Amino acid sequence: MPEVELQHSAIWMAGVYLMLLMQFLENKVAIDLTRTEFVEAQEALVQMRHWFVRFPTILQACESTIEMLRGQYAHSVGCYSEAAFHFLEASKLTQSKSTQAMSQIYAAVSFICISDAESSAKAVDLIGPVLGVIDSFVGVREKTCALYTYGFLLMRQQNLQEARVRLASGLQTTHTYLGNLQLVSQYLTVLGNLALALHDTGQAREILRSALTLSKKLYDIPTQNWVLSNLTALYQQSGEKGSEMENLEYQRRKIEDLQQKLATARSSVHHNELIEKVKLQVQQLNEHDMKRAIAGPSKSIDLDIPESVGLLTPQPMPSSARLMDQDIGRLRKRRV
Template sequence: MERGRRIKELGTELSAVEGTLAQTMLKERERVALAHKQGQLRAQLQALCGYDTLKDVLDYGDKLLLAPPPVHGEWLPRTAVFVLVDLMVVMVSRPKGIFKECGKRIHSGLQLIHEGDLEHSTIWTAGLYLMLLLQFLENNVAVELTRSEFVEAQEALAQMKNWFTRFPTILQGCESTIEMLRGQYAHSVGCFDEAAFHFLEALKLTENKSMQSMCQVYAAVSYICKGDAESSSEALELIGPAYRTMDSFVGVREKTCIIFVYGLLLMRQHNPQDARVRLASGLRIAHQQLGNIQLVSQYLTILGTLALQLHDTGQAREILKSSLTLAKTLYDIPTQIWILSVFTELYRELEEKENEMENSEYGSKKEIDLQRRLAEARSRAYHQELVEKVRIKVEPLHDLFQKHNDMSGLPANDDLDIPESVGLSTPQPSSVRRLVDSSSVRRSTRRRVS
């Protein structure tokens, strides 16, 4: 703060000196003295903030330094700081299921970004806000998929895809994330083959080891949910090597997700005891170190299912109660249906007929609600575009400029330094399913775990 105050004082003094120098009636001796003073002030300002012109110095109060010299030319606009605060709150709140606060912050962040007037910003500023914009949309997709709001997730993902096709160079690092989210969406609406395709495409598009691990995890779950022996083998091929080397991973998230999928495979291979032990270890990590209640809910649901398979009805009941509470907190309808189906079997085994009927009826209502949501999502125009097994197609640069120039009547500009025009207008968008055990078909969802 003291440094900022000093810069402001020097800026004010420089403004006064330059104002006096602009006067025409100054004597030569006074002009020389003021010019010397101007040089001294500029030198001090250059040392303090990297700028010596009055305009840049006076703008200092509206910007925050991103890094010290020699990167002093990089500035973070004040609005971007507010946007970052909103984004950080979203990223902390989402794994905990605090979706109401997430929704407020996503709305606030997107509003601030759009107020920044992307269409007329400099390339650097536009790139900064575009990256933040896609971060908000990514979190929006994740929240809506968890809440089974498939249409809203679809629209947010379509916006991400649209922004990427408009600015493929600025946003080239986001392509793998978009492909992964397409996989998340496809999996959530039951298109497991398409989901696996997009997860594996995302894997090819990134060199980030953490992201690669998560793509393998997601693809493996989609293969498991397909339900056939060949798909289970493909899942094992993906997750087996990662499981054997996971102790070398730095990230806790990757480790817990790999244990989760490996436990699913063990359950599918009719090895409930081993699956139970491994999943219990993963649950401890997820609960104590991650605090991700969606992942904890998934762990508990599978552990409750395994407890029932092993006829430990007392533990199954307690575990499933906890899991159902978390699933309701998350508004996670598919997981609720899965838990309710296990509860129905539990009550049947305990011969609690009244509870069995009541639970089954409640589960049927949830199933009807889920199918309604899925049907609505599948009927929308973006659905097929998002799930189809093709990568995002970016229109060739020459064609983009030609189309833009044809519309504007301007000659083509072959000397552009960047491959996108920030002002280029493009139409905007409008605004683990089944786990099979030895006796029955379970319903589950596997969306974004982060």
């Protein structure tokens, strides 16, 4: 049922429920991507898109978030050009300076991963302005992510000492104030790689082992593979043939695991529609419909939304079933 059929009080109450639902789904997508559960992330993201298309006015603030998550999904499955597109679209759809900064930071990382000169130049153009105003942000999330991205870029440009300083500063701030374990593990991985490039094998070994332990706890297979490739190089430098062969075998199994998950995700009917370089298309209400949506009245309708949010339904739901529709019921059965 379109938004225009809702009366004013129903719009407000539905908005409360829908925003909570979208926050839940947003967190689920993020957790599933961290755990390399790409298909699960697809399903949650498709649900977010479904609700947004159905209630575009009520959920207008979620459009940027959905584009951001499309970018994160695309980046996670190795579609870096598509990821950068969606991150940049997300930055255009919000007035929040913080969200704009994070979108630009994420887009810069995707451009860095493309690994050509043109993309690296785009990454510099994106991260530079963010670094220039980094102290103006209230929180530390923007600063830690910007320092990570800039350090990563400096490493790719072979400016190893400067990269080490930036990354060490960002890691300390992340560990002290943010508590983002995935970001900590990625900081450690890059710092381990830097230590190896600077022939500091003792520090590289310690850092990379910590990164591997943390990425295992997070079930973060891509980061595990990144760490394992660095450990293989370390064992080669140190002449530890036995450890090198053992590490290569473990890395081979992890690569096979990741490739299987990627193949399953890419064969899904939702994959292409999530990564394609196209914004979500929704039917915008005209001025007349907006007035109707605000002024009502409306019929008794079933929106598949619990009656506890104030919408009229043919048969009231029992109190024990409140705030539980079929979508939420299915989601809560899954381990998050």
